[in-house]
Amino acid sequence: MILTVLLLMTQVAVQDPRLERLDPETRSLVVSVVDSARAAGLPSEPLIQRALEGVTKGAQGPRIVAAVRRLATDLGTARGALGSGATAPELEAGVAALRAGAGPQVLTQLREARRPPLTMALAVLADLVTSGVPVDSASAIVLAFAPTARDADLVEFRRAVERDISLGAPPGAAASVRALNTGIRSTTDAAVPPGQPPRPPSRP
């Protein structure tokens, strides 16, 4: 019975018609990586998408395989930091944060500070760093906002920082000033009964 299930699961990757866009040699190597990742409990879909991105962009086979292997490794690192209960979107966002320069310990701190899902918080952290905000500053800001800020607040914060940067503000200063001045509403603020004055915005 178990053998039957394992065989069926293996066939899923082999029979995935999307991978037929790869040349046979590359496809064989990619399927091997995907199968190994799946056996390790990692999500396979990001790996398949990375391979499809490569073939659509006309990349050579070895480059596609290297990209898929690197992503599998990073997904494993992200899961080690975020825990075995992390979802596929969280792991993908975790990989983005890691590649932006955040250390695994930052991901672990974020997991402890914020209730899941962590996808948006991790993505905002990655986006802030790729926008030029120093990784230490971005990590500190996101960790400070993590316990109470809503996903939409984090997105708005990132957009505000990126607007300031596009207008010429230094990235680090833009993030720090916005962190001090932006009134990120906490989840408890949304529960203020009608007619009562809103509580002051939460500050990190």
Place this chain on the structure above:
Amino acid sequence: MFDRDDELVDRVVRQLRQPVSIDPALDDRVMAEIAADPAPRATSRPRFSLRPWPWLAAAAVLGAIIIARPWTRGAENSGSNAFQFVLVAPQASSVALVGDFNDWDPARSPMRTAQGVWATTVPLAPGRYRYAFLVNGVEWRADPGAPDAHDDEFGTPSSVITVGGNGS
């Protein structure tokens, strides 16, 4: 009170000690009924309940895999929200949106133009997606209104969009 209980017990004991008469033909009638039954239940039940189990389980797993189609991404599942992608490209003759949400297939999300503004709408489930615009079938462009994917490993620009749990 105790005397009354003793009397009741004595009556029960007397009743139980009376001889019981059984019809001598009872055994023959029972055996005749069993022989006349067309379905031998005693032997068929264990065979039916045990042997098909592996096949039923395998069929269930196969059916679940086929129905769930794990090779398709969650964007096609329920809980997704529609997001519009826009690129201003007045000189372009064609623009395609490709990304993690459509298997990087230029034919999956065609963009329509109105005076050089190309747009299309795609349903996205919560997650983080990489994408790019393919202009005239040869030129790759990132989305100027979205964060760049700085970890592009294929030498072309890409963007990222993150959809939160509430569709934000």
